Amino acid sequence: MDISFEDLNELQLDALKEIGNIGAGNAATALSKMVDRKVAMDVPRVKILPLKDVPSWLGGAEKEVLGVYLTMTGQITGHIFFVIDLDNALNMTQILMGEMAPDREKLLNLDEIATSAMNEIDNILSSSYLSALADFTGLSLNHSVPAMAIDMAGAIVDLVFIEISQHGDYAFLIETDFVEEERSITGYFMLIPDSGSLEIILQSIGAA
Amino acid sequence: MGRRFTVGMAEYRMSDNPHDTLCIPGLGSCVGICLYDNKKKFAGLVHILLLQAIPGQKNIFKFADTAIPALLEKMFQAGAGKGEVLAKISGGARMFSGTNSLFDIGKRNVEAVKHTLRSVRVPLRGEDTGGNRGRTITFFVGEGNVEIRTIGGEVRVI
Numbered sequence: 144m145d146i147s148f149e150d151l152n153e154l155q156l157d158a159l160k161e162i163g164n165i166g167a168g169n170a171a172t173a174l175s176k177m178v179d180r181k182v183a184m185d186v187p188r189v190k191i192l193p194l195k196d197v198p199s200w201l202g203g204a205e206k207e208v209l210g211v212y213l214t215m216t217g218q219i220t221g222h223i224f225f226v227i228d229l230d231n232a233l234n235m236t237q238i239l240m241g242e243m244a245p246d247r248e249k250l251l252n253l254d255e256i257a258t259s260a261m262n263e264i265d266n267i268l269s270s271s272y273l274s275a276l277a278d279f280t281g282l283s284l285n286h287s288v289p290a291m292a293i294d295m296a297g298a299i300v301d302l303v304f305i306e307i308s309q310h311g312d313y314a315f316l317i318e319t320d321f322v323e324e325e326r327s328i329t330g331y332f333m334l335i336p337d338s339g340s341l342e343i344i345l346q347s348i349g350a351a
Numbered sequence: 352m353g354r355r356f357t358v359g360m361a362e363y364r365m366s367d368n369p370h371d372t373l374c375i376p377g378l379g380s381c382v383g384i385c386l387y388d389n390k391k392k393f394a395g396l397v398h399i400l401l402l403q404a405i406p407g408q409k410n411i412f413k414f415a416d417t418a419i420p421a422l423l424e425k426m427f428q429a430g431a432g433k434g435e436v437l438a439k440i441s442g443g444a445r446m447f448s449g450t451n452s453l454f455d456i457g458k459r460n461v462e463a464v465k466h467t468l469r470s471v472r473v474p475l476r477g478e479d480t481g482g483n484r485g486r487t488i489t490f491f492v493g494e495g496n497v498e499i500r501t502i503g504g505e506v507r508v509i
Binding site for chain 1: 359360361376377378379380381400401413444446447448449451453454456483484485486487502503
């Protein structure tokens with residue numbers, strides 16, 4: 144049997160939400176360590192959305208965003224997308240690098256410093272959510288090298304739609320606000336398991 | 352008064368109102384195919400995701416090889432002249448750099464679209480494809496022009 148996100152009951156959704164909470168918590172802790180200052184987070188907002196509604200949830204198909212894409216391998220397979228809008232990405236590099244942070248122009252053109260800074264952040268955030276998923280389920284998981292792009296939200300996410308439009312039509316989304324002093328960053332994390340993998344996740348947490 | 356229609360993934364739209372525009376905001380590796388009967392000023396736009404129909408999938412407008420003949424047929428039914436329709440295409444970008452073969456899907460989509468256009472004998476009159484930037488395309492029904500915008504780039508018209 145192949146289950147999809149839209150088939151989940153309340154209990155199963157709560158279990159998945161808990162993974163989102165733990166992942167966001169891990170990410171805030173990792174960011175705090177990295178910048179050596181407190182990074183707090185608000186309670187994440189967790190949603191199941193039809194794929195076609197994802198660009199508007201990200202602020203519109205033409206919204207300038209930074210997207211990081213990785214594939215998940217191991218006992219479950221699938222796709223992971225982390226998206227933040229460009230202004231938030233700039234804030235994030237400023238928190239991380241202070242005066243060394245790249246400006247908007249450099250970030251848009253993915254210059255070397257900007258790329259390495261963002262790669263660092265991507266790695267932290269992706270592994271935070273993935274380790275939450277691995278810890279919570281007891282499954283062993285790996286991920287590919289993250290690939291990054293800065294462009295319109297619709298253009299960046301259509302790649303994943305292409306890949307998964309063969310089976311799933313829904314995505315599991317976690318929206319988290321990270322707060323460092325007066326700066327706030329909203330990050331969108333998307334988990335899109337391949338056919339069959341959602342069932343394995345649910346079985347492993349006893350919610351199948 | 353003209354309307355602006357947004358064409359989502361695996362959707363199509365037709366219009367013969369010269370004040371209308373058909374558009375796809377944030378087009379990445381997908382391809383937008385603009386079909387146009389210049390005599391009747393009749394336009395159709397379809398937004399495909401993949402090259403080839405997958406057995407069992409119901410939405411024929413998702414795939415290059417089924418979407419183009421289907422849109423063409425709908426345009427003929429609505430009055431477009433056989434032998435009068437031409438095509439302009441855009442999209443098919445490579446949005447991520449890396450070795451994952453999925454990242455080349457845009458290029459393969461464009462090739463599949465061109466192949467299908469040849470097989471249904473619709474001449475390709477304009478193209479803005481490939482590259483590594485997302486596009487917003489706007490198809491002007493009255494003129495048959497397609498305007499392409501990218502972040503930080505100049506506006507192009509095909």
